[in-house]
Amino acid sequence: MLFDTIAAISTPKGEGGIAIIRISGDKSFEILDKIFIKKNPNADLGFYKLNYGFIKDGEKIVDEVMAVRLKAPKSYTCEDIVEINCHGGTLVSEKVLELVLRNGARHAESGEFTKRAFMNGRIDLSQAEAVMDIIQGKTEKSVSLSLDQLRGDLRDKVNEFKKALLDITAHVNVVLDYPEEGIDDPLPVELRDNLERVYEEANRLIDSYDTGKKIKEGIKTVIVGKPNVGKSTLLNALLHEERAIVTHIAGTTRDVIEEIINIKGIPLVLVDTAGIRKTDDIVENIGVEKSKQFIEKADLVLLVLDASKELENEDIEVINQIKENKKKVIVLLNKIDLNKKINLEGYNLENIVEISAKDNIGIEDMQEKIYSYIVEEDVENSSEKLIITNIRHKTALEKTKDAIRNVFETIDMGLPMDLISVDLKEALDSLSEITGEISSEDILDHVFGNFCVGK
Ligand SMILES: Nc1nc2c(c(=O)[nH]1)N(C=O)[C@@H](CNc1ccc(C(=O)N[C@@H](CCC(=O)O)C(=O)O)cc1)CN2
Ligand SMILES: Nc1nc2c(ncn2[C@@H]2O[C@H](COP(=O)(O)OP(=O)(O)OP(=O)(O)O)[C@@H](O)[C@H]2O)c(=O)[nH]1
Numbered sequence: 001m002l003f004d005t006i007a008a009i010s011t012p013k014g015e016g017g018i019a020i021i022r023i024s025g026d027k028s029f030e031i032l033d034k035i036f037i038k039k040n041p042n043a044d045l046g047f048y049k050l051n052y053g054f055i056k057d058g059e060k061i062v063d064e065v066m067a068v069r070l071k072a073p074k075s076y077t078c079e080d081i082v083e084i085n086c087h088g089g090t091l092v093s094e095k096v097l098e099l100v101l102r103n104g105a106r107h108a109e110s111g112e113f114t115k116r117a118f119m120n121g122r123i124d125l126s127q128a129e130a131v132m133d134i135i136q137g138k139t140e141k142s143v144s145l146s147l148d149q150l151r152g153d154l155r156d157k158v159n160e161f162k163k164a165l166l167d168i169t170a171h172v173n174v175v176l177d178y179p180e181e182g183i184d185d186p187l188p189v190e191l192r193d194n195l196e197r198v199y200e201e202a203n204r205l206i207d208s209y210d211t212g213k214k215i216k217e218g219i220k221t222v223i224v225g226k227p228n229v230g231k232s233t234l235l236n237a238l239l240h241e242e243r244a245i246v247t248h249i250a251g252t253t254r255d256v257i258e259e260i261i262n263i264k265g266i267p268l269v270l271v272d273t274a275g276i277r278k279t280d281d282i283v284e285n286i287g288v289e290k291s292k293q294f295i296e297k298a299d300l301v302l303l304v305l306d307a308s309k310e311l312e313n314e315d316i317e318v319i320n321q322i323k324e325n326k327k328k329v330i331v332l333l334n335k336i337d338l339n340k341k342i343n344l345e346g347y348n349l350e351n352i353v354e355i356s357a358k359d360n361i362g363i364e365d366m367q368e369k370i371y372s373y374i375v376e377e378d379v380e381n382s383s384e385k386l387i388i389t390n391i392r393h394k395t396a397l398e399k400t401k402d403a404i405r406n407v408f409e410t411i412d413m414g415l416p417m418d419l420i421s422v423d424l425k426e427a428l429d430s431l432s433e434i435t436g437e438i439s440s441e442d443i444l445d446h447v448f449g450n451f452c453v454g455k
């Protein structure tokens with residue numbers, strides 16, 4: 001496909017060592033010829049090779065640069081590409097870009113280079129989405145999932161599903177086109193088995209989204225407990241900084257504080273809340289209400305108890321509230337540096353770790369516990385290697401699954417075969433949405449609109 005020539009600064013704004021201006025399209029080389037003077041006029045610019053020289057606006061030197069040409073279709077966009085490496089100042093890179101635009105390129109929209117790679121067929125839509133996930137990935141695990149997706153793992157799986165569905169479609173078409181053959185078996189057992197396999201695998205992928213979401217967006221973790229047990233001290237210990245205010249006065253934390261820590265590559269989105277208790281203080285009451293809401297939304301609750309005191313009604317109230325919500329809980333007996341007075345017999349609490357947030361005792365054990373309890377159980381146990389992290393993919397797989405279920409129902413109820421064709425097409429179309437073979441301008445705008453300019 002032939003598109004116009006686009007250009008953008010592909011490196012972040014601000015001062016840096018180097019800034020890269022990227023140009024893609026069939027005018028790229030021509031534009032470079034107009035503005036680039038190589039040091040050695042007799043040397044061949046070549047391809048995939050950095051050339052030293054100067055960017056000139058008429059007689060005026062704009063910057064000293066290195067430039068490379070990449071020849072279509074062997075480039076990121078499958079088009080002719082030029083990359084100009086200039087000095088990483090805000091002004092010079094903008095001057096070079098401006099010169100490029102004046103010489104025949106149009107400013108690229110966000111994600112437009114990657115969109116070209118998609119439109120020109122080098123990557124499918126799921127791979128394009130992976131590019132942005134890599135850029136935005138905050139932990140090793142999430143980047144590693146995105147790299148699998150960039151390699152085409154999801155695309156391959158989707159194509160495998162489609163192959164099975166197409167085989168069945170072909171069979172159904174034969175039955176419909178040649179009724180005189182008298183094939184009365186609506187679906188031979190082998191094809192039916194295949195369809196069941198696709199159904200089950202799609203289902204497993206849908207289920208993997210919960211895990212995928214945790215890896216990508218983090219495990220929502222809320223620290224709760226009655227006032228003054230050391231919740232904020234614990235947050236600070238985990239962050240290795242004095243983020244939250246700590247005092248001996250009960251009711252110190254009034255608003256909700258949110259920070260992210262990284263446990264073996266998984267982000268933990270930590271929320272420190274106001275201690276839960278009955279109070280007449282309006283501000284604190286709002287905080288308490290909010291912490292109750294946070295418990296409801298959390299994937300994991302860290303319940304902090306003061307080990308140096310006996311359990312009080314306020315503790316019991318918090319315990320009951322968590323049990324009511326059926327949350328995954330880790331119980332932290334804090335202030336273990338003091339004399340231990342707490343007695344938890346009869347409360348049926350598991351996953352108990354003794355810590356001192358103040359003296360940094362037991363914090364590593366606690367992190368181990370979180371990892372084995374939440375992550376290993378949930379994330380690593382998923383036998384299916386492929387994990388989806390994108391709600392768009394989940395929705396499409398759900399549509400696929402529903403359509404396959406309809407196929408089975410139609411067969412089992414002995415309904416006309418042409419109904420099966422309709423459902424099979426629906427299943428195939430939903431799968432094609434994932435890879436982008438079927439895509440609306442809306443979907444593309446949504447996917448690429450979230451990219452940065454220059455990507
Ligand atoms: N300077 C620079 N660094 C970069 C990129 C870039 O475009 N420029 N990338 C992107 O932003 C990423 C690398 N991704 C790339 C993906 C594909 C191709 C490419 O040319 N693919 C062709 C030819 C492959 C080959 O030589 O065999 C192809 O797949 O057909 C290049 C970069 C990260 N680093
Ligand atoms: N001895 C000891 N004191 C601690 C420990 N952790 C916290 N404290 C003290 O307990 C008091 C309350 O700590 P905070 O972290 O403010 O408690 P909180 O649970 O956030 O309190 P609120 O925000 O009021 O709900 C402070 O004086 C801390 O220094 C600990 O492990 N050992």
Ligand SMILES: [Mg+2]
Nearest residue numbers: 231232252253
């Ligand atoms: Mg606090």
